Amino acid sequence: MTVPTGLPAFQQYQLQFTGHIRDPKNITKPARVAANRMRVYREIVYNNLESSLAGCFPVCKKVLGKRLWHKLVRGFFAHHQSHSPLFRQIPEEFLAFLGRAHQFADIPQLPGYLNNLAHYEWIELAVSAAEPDNDWSRIDVHGDLLTGMPVLATAMALLSYDYPVQVISPRFKPKLPLQQAVNLLVFRDADDQVRFIELNALTARLLSLLQAHDLTGRQALQQITEEIRHPDPEAMMKFGRAMLEDLRQQGVILGVFDD
The missing domain is CATH 3.90.930.50 (Outer Surface Protein A; domain 3)
Incomplete structure (x- = not known):
């Protein structure tokens, strides 16, 4: 993600701040925020997201294993543009992302059954x-x-x-x-x-x-x-x-x- 330069300074700051939280490997933090404080923000937001997804997709998390599961969740957080601001619809957004997760180089190959399994777990919530x-x-x-x-x-x-x-x-x-x-x-x-x-x-x-x-x-x-x-x-x-x-x-x- 590249922060547009033609925006007002406060909007550039907001985009860089949120962009870094979502994709810290590729987007640097705003210069005026202490690294420790930024780390706390990253952990709080990511852990909240991961906890929500793990609650809806517990079997997916278990069969993928810790390493692959977190790679998938971080990829979702970094790449997916949600169409709803509602927190309860995050699992449905995750389902939509799974259909195109193979497009992103930072996400390893996923099991062929994963889309079916994720839908099976999500439908219970729906x-x-x-x-x-x-x-x-x-x-x-x-x-x-x-x-x-x-x-x-x-x-x-x-x-x-x-x-x-x-x-x-x-x-x-x-x-x-x-x-x-x-x-x-x-x-x-x-x-x-x-x-x-x-x-x-x-x-x-x-x-x-x-x-x-x-x-x-x-x-x-x-x-x-x-x-x-x-x-x-x-x-x-x-x-x-x-x-x-x-x-x-x-x-x-x-x-x-x-x-």
């Missing part, structure tokens, strides 16, 4: 903070899930990853992506607890149809039956009803629209 907007006056919690239009929990997300993010740990670091993506559901239940469920392809497809379209349970299951060319539609409908009821029992489906 779902926990999501504002529910269910109109319970329009929901029949005991309604028929085949003839009615199922209502999904609003604080939820369907996920598909190329790596088995739910089992990655310091002892298991996959080198290659899966041959078939893993499907996960994350949602906030009635007790405000964030839960993850691994889904088979059929359940994932059912939920994606219900989430994207105004369909009854029967209509969604009929579409899936046609897509997979199931030879016994009646058996498929029976199986599908059980699947819908299980999702209601777990709190993924709240009921049906009572219109």
